[in-house]
Amino acid sequence: MSSILIIEDDKGARMALSRAIEKWGYKVLQAGNGQEGLKKLKSKDVDLVLSDIQLPGINGIEVLERIQKEHPQVSVVMMTAFGSVEKAVKAVKLGAIDFLEKPLDLSILKKIIPASLQTKNIQEDRKKLLSEVKRTNSFEGMIGSGEKMQEVFETIIKVAPSRATVLITGETGTGKELVARALHRLSNRNGNLVTVNLTAFPDTLIEDELFGHDKGAHSTAFEDRDGRLAEADAGTFFLDELGEIPLNIQVKLLRVIEQREFQRLGANKTHKVDIRFIAATHVNLEQKVRDGQFREDLYYRLKVLQIELPPLREHREDIPPLVQHFIRYHSEENNKKVDHISEEALNLLNSYDWPGNIRELERAVESAIVMCEGNTLEPEHFSKEIQNTKIKGDVVTIQVGSSSLKEVEKELIRCTLIKTGGNKTKTAKILGIGIRTLYRKIDEYDLPYKNEKKSDETE
Ligand SMILES: Nc1ncnc2c1ncn2[C@@H]1O[C@H](COP(=O)(O)OP(=O)(O)OP(=O)(O)O)[C@@H](O)[C@H]1O
Numbered sequence: 472m473s474s475i476l477i478i479e480d481d482k483g484a485r486m487a488l489s490r491a492i493e494k495w496g497y498k499v500l501q502a503g504n505g506q507e508g509l510k511k512l513k514s515k516d517v518d519l520v521l522s523d524i525q526l527p528g529i530n531g532i533e534v535l536e537r538i539q540k541e542h543p544q545v546s547v548v549m550m551t552a553f554g555s556v557e558k559a560v561k562a563v564k565l566g567a568i569d570f571l572e573k574p575l576d577l578s579i580l581k582k583i584i585p586a587s588l589q590t591k592n593i594q595e596d597r598k599k600l601l602s603e604v605k606r607t608n609s610f611e612g613m614i615g616s617g618e619k620m621q622e623v624f625e626t627i628i629k630v631a632p633s634r635a636t637v638l639i640t641g642e643t644g645t646g647k648e649l650v651a652r653a654l655h656r657l658s659n660r661n662g663n664l665v666t667v668n669l670t671a672f673p674d675t676l677i678e679d680e681l682f683g684h685d686k687g688a689h690s691t692a693f694e695d696r697d698g699r700l701a702e703a704d705a706g707t708f709f710l711d712e713l714g715e716i717p718l719n720i721q722v723k724l725l726r727v728i729e730q731r732e733f734q735r736l737g738a739n740k741t742h743k744v745d746i747r748f749i750a751a752t753h754v755n756l757e758q759k760v761r762d763g764q765f766r767e768d769l770y771y772r773l774k775v776l777q778i779e780l781p782p783l784r785e786h787r788e789d790i791p792p793l794v795q796h797f798i799r800y801h802s803e804e805n806n807k808k809v810d811h812i813s814e815e816a817l818n819l820l821n822s823y824d825w826p827g828n829i830r831e832l833e834r835a836v837e838s839a840i841v842m843c844e845g846n847t848l849e850p851e852h853f854s855k856e857i858q859n860t861k862i863k864g865d866v867v868t869i870q871v872g873s874s875s876l877k878e879v880e881k882e883l884i885r886c887t888l889i890k891t892g893g894n895k896t897k898t899a900k901i902l903g904i905g906i907r908t909l910y911r912k913i914d915e916y917d918l919p920y921k922n923e924k925k926s927d928e929t930e
Pocket residue numbers: 612613614615641642643644645646647648649650753793796829830833
């Protein structure tokens with residue numbers, strides 16, 4: 472029988488919770504504050520901790536941190552006052568498996584407990600996954616060796632198991648949908664990932680699409696019909712292009728996100744749902760709020776946990792591995808023999824600005840593959856716009872008066888690596904240092920291509 476430790480200073484709430492959990496067949500231990508909780512963890516076998524965030528003495532966040540250090544095999548679910556989602560999200564980022572807002576919805580807690588118990592040794596698993604991501608520079612079909620993408624991967628790994636609502640922002644083609652899919656896949660949620668893009672719907676049909684209707688709700692409601700929200704029950708609801716949603720729907724969405732309940736059109740019955748919300752947008756929501764086109768309350772509710780995807784021009788170190796990835800994929804898809812790109816062509820791709828980001832890069836590589844008769848992509852296989860790109864990356868900016876020698880060295884190595892597409896032998900030769908020194912410095916400065924395999928090491 473799994474045992475659950477409840478840390479909660481409100482005795483009445485603790486007792487009521489304890490009775491409910493015992494009824495579901497678990498062994499329950501109780502503590503009225505953080506110290507007592509940590510003491511119980513030392514002396515008793517505990518599988519899951521359910522802790523309030525607001526505690527007298529050591530607060531819930533500190534309790535979480537101590538548990539992670541001293542009992543990394545124990546999962547922690549936090550309880551938080553209604554409306555203090557920010558603290559809860561902080562806890563999730565620190566490693567809590569999930570959180571619940573008070574007053575607790577016992578039907579949701581009943582689902583969270585078995586799911587959290589399954590995730591044994593979560594810290595260990597996270598560490599393993601993270602080192603795998605660092606080693607391979609890829610994660611759930613996404614390529615990313617640079618610092619910014621690695622940070623994105625790390626956040627996904629941390630927050631995926633919780634039900635925290637996530638807002639994914641970034642220009643078009645930066646990978647927002649891939650992030651949503653990764654969050655769902657790693658969430659261990661049994662339900663579906665339901666992706667909804669409402670830009671294609673006339674305003675009059677949006678509500679119907681989201682909430683469904685009862686027979687007779689409007690002139691075309693011939694029978695009861697579930698909406699997309701109901702389809703996402705026990706799963707993830709991914710709302711793409713959130714910025715385009717009309718204001719009257721935004722109010723209703725906020726209610727669903729906060730209370731996880733809604734009504735079909737024409738119905739009185741309220742449906743309770745267990746949904747994880749993810750929203751994405753490429754527009755500046757803050758500006759929309761200022762212009763009165765986006766509700767401030769919804770914006771603040773969503774932005775608590777934001778994953779910001781950088782435009783490709785801000786993580787150019789990922790261009791060469793992305794190109795390799797797309798060559799492999801599209802060459803096979805198109806029955807081609809292409810398996811290389813010339814240095815000259817890669818320099819062009821490294822320098823182009825990519826307003827359409829990774830999607831544009833992928834399309835460029837795919838059409839170049841179609842044009843290519845041999846096995847190597849050359850500049851002429853790409854569009855005139857790309858061919859006419861001015862090669863960048865030849866200038867390292869040094870702030871005289873504020874750059875240290877180390878910073879200059881780091882920047883020079885970084886730029887040379889990008890220019891050679893990560894070829895360490897060439898980089899070392901250009902810089903006039905031995906390859907082992909280069910590897911040491913890449914490690915020391917945590918530079919891109921750090922974990923790439925050493926096939927080009929010739930010395
Ligand atoms: N890090 C990545 N690694 C590999 N492929 C990627 C990566 N990011 C995006 N892609 C690819 O780029 C294309 C666009 O990605 P996606 O649709 O996720 O972008 P988006 O930000 O949702 O775009 P939009 O805002 O236009 O909806 C897809 O084909 C996807 O597979």
